[in-house]
Amino acid sequence: MDRFMPGDLILAIDAGTSSTRATLFDAAGQPLGQASRPFTVAYQSAFAEADPASLWTAVADAVRDLQPDPSRIAAIGVTAAIGMLLTDASGEPLSPICTWQDRRATEQAAAIESRCGAAAVYSVAGRRIDPELTGPRLLWFRERQPDVFSKAHLVLTAKDWLVQRLCGQAVCDPAGASYSLLFDVARGAWSHDLIAELRLPRHLFPEVRDATALAGLLTPGAASALGLRHGAPVVVGGPDGTVGGIGGGMVEPGIAVNVMGTTDVILACVDRPSFDPLRRLVLNRFPVGEAWSVGGPMAATGGAVAWLAGVLGADLRALTAEAASIPAGSEGLVFAPVMAGSRTPRWNVSERGGIAGLAFEHGRGHLFRAALEGIAAEVAEVFDALAFAGMTVNEIRAVGGGAESRLWLEIRAAMLGKALIVPEVVEASALGAAMIAAVGVGIHPSLRGASAAMVRIRDRVEPDPEVVAGYARLRRRYAALREGLEGLNPPQSGEE
């Protein structure tokens, strides 16, 4: 048996909604290679299920595609999109992975709300009761698949299961556990009260360790599947939103991150477990130590922009260029692109998008700019909610695909009245996983140290003072549009 020799590279595994990436980083955060593989997800009515075997094969194949020198791998870091599955005593899946899009547990979420109360649950779990969380889903399995449920040894996140597949250890990180609805986010431990209240077996819930802790060493079987040496350290890791924040530099209290993707995520790292009195914000345990993140996922933001480009029959680049030539304020056009309801901070699934101020002088560039401004106004509402809840934000990092567009960033900076700091690597979840793994094996002393070494800043987008005042007025019109649209939601099916 080979003895593990310390290496200089970090392998990051980042499993998204339907494909997984493997990226090799050096200790300075420089990406040296990346490979990507799809896996199978089945959608059927409210179900959205990923196949664990297919996910594992995709991970193994993506790492094999990279062909890293096995002797140079110092650590393996893992992150994944939110998703849960049940495993048996040997770690074999008893269920598919219910992804974050899976809504099967709608009735069970309502049952928890009427049994426990939304406020009581929020005060422990730091979030609203939602079918996408582990708690309601466990009730679903108990009711609908009692055979599976009775055999279940553990409930794991997709990331936890991948880590177990790599090193044989089933452990969970505090940020991932926060998505269960059964985690006491202030204390950083499973909530035995909530678990008892829902009559769930305590044994289902895995040990919680910091994201930077060692989970175990790569097993011979996994090493062979991935084309690596066994014995490589596998670190606990965390969920992709939070880990992406870390990859953007959200490594200490006062730093916030805006992940600009198909949906936006906004998280701010804070040093106390601040619950939002209006329950508009999600409170997560931070992946490491005595810290928390506050914020939450937004509704389709980049998705709305892509939809608009499709309807207008033009590509994003051309439309962005047209929008750049339109003055701030889109000459009176206001566009609320909440086309699939809202999440943070309004949490209204029945909301739909709307436009006001439409005039003949408006062209598609105006529509596109107004959509970007509307999304920026939504983002500003989240930062307002953070301020209202007493969170201090000293610095905002922007990552994700949207951070590649200077115009999008300029509009946000002016709407927020604050600078946006843009790292070189805007696909930040892989880098975040690598940072966590680098800390786990001692390459860097802390996430703060890892950020200083690995997160290089590409750009700093300052708010244009001439635009800031106009956008403050636009935000009032935007808020009025959102209020007005509430009374105009389409009738629910059956009504019309």
Added chain:
Amino acid sequence: MDRFMPGDLILAIDAGTSSTRATLFDAAGQPLGQASRPFTVAYQSAFAEADPASLWTAVADAVRDLQPDPSRIAAIGVTAAIGMLLTDASGEPLSPICTWQDRRATEQAAAIESRCGAAAVYSVAGRRIDPELTGPRLLWFRERQPDVFSKAHLVLTAKDWLVQRLCGQAVCDPAGASYSLLFDVARGAWSHDLIAELRLPRHLFPEVRDATALAGLLTPGAASALGLRHGAPVVVGGPDGTVGGIGGGMVEPGIAVNVMGTTDVILACVDRPSFDPLRRLVLNRFPVGEAWSVGGPMAATGGAVAWLAGVLGADLRALTAEAASIPAGSEGLVFAPVMAGSRTPRWNVSERGGIAGLAFEHGRGHLFRAALEGIAAEVAEVFDALAFAGMTVNEIRAVGGGAESRLWLEIRAAMLGKALIVPEVVEASALGAAMIAAVGVGIHPSLRGASAAMVRIRDRVEPDPEVVAGYARLRRRYAALREGLEGLNPPQSGEE
């Protein structure tokens, strides 16, 4: 000198906003040929001026292009878009033609309102005080061009001036006179009270004769310019909106017409001078006899549809086909296409368009159908206002370019809950001018007789009963959207 011999054809001259058409009809209303020529219109800030000489040349050239057999012309009928000019004692223009788009007299309209009061003027003139009307413009000329004003012998509409150019007689019809703001529409005579109140000289206002009356005979000079025989009867005619209504069959009380063009016009013929207590409707003297028309011009309707096609980068035909495949109600999308403010019945120039209910499942076909449904809801508001004011509408005729689309008509019929009757000739103003001329020379005994002989029905679009109820609900959502948008009008320039 040739003696005039009765012919069998009617020549209709129809002068629009920037081009004029000449059409030859037989006594059965069959168009036998048409020619069109542009004329010069100059736009500068609030001014929109057509050149009378250019208009006259366009008319003469269009008739020459037709090459009609001079011996077969039984009558000449004229209609034109609303516009006014001042002439000297010999009939020569002292001013350009101020077209209906000309807004120079905004201050003078306000002065009339504060001097006479909107309600008092409405109770005589049957309309709101607006810069596009002759009264305010006469004040403008008196203030700004006193030399021109002092030399003025008559104030004529563009149509009156064309008739004078053809036969040497300056006369006016009761419908055209209604657009002056100085006409007592109930009595069918100039309002000496209003004229005195504004200290305007009574001599400026020409003799009023029914539209079907003989104005005079074609002069040798005009005959030579047009390539016709002199002595052909020239009939008084009327303004193009009302004359288009007649061309659609609005020839007796109870018949309404919807002219579907760049803007829509809705007029209903009534047998008493009914003033709308809310002043939302325009009351015109009917061109002939003891009758009136009630209704008014709407804002840009077809213009909004054309704008949307431009923004979506697709043609009207393709978009109409896509919209036809979308269910009634556009799957929750509501679109108020009032992109340049509204006229009848809301009269709010600062209104702008808006959209509510926008969702990811919507494509451009939804947007297009929602625009058609929004316009239909606007049209229904005008018919509501007619009903509120006590007008009886037994039958609705649809003419104009929009009446060529079956889908557009089906949407309107379902929104109104009434059948739409579509004549063969949807470019109805030329046919209306020919009908008036045919009555004038005795080819048909009355407009009713002319309609029976000359207006052939192509289609009758019944409301789909399955759609009618859904559209009644849609109208409530549409009205709520319009209310909501009022608070969201763009800031006026200077505010932002």
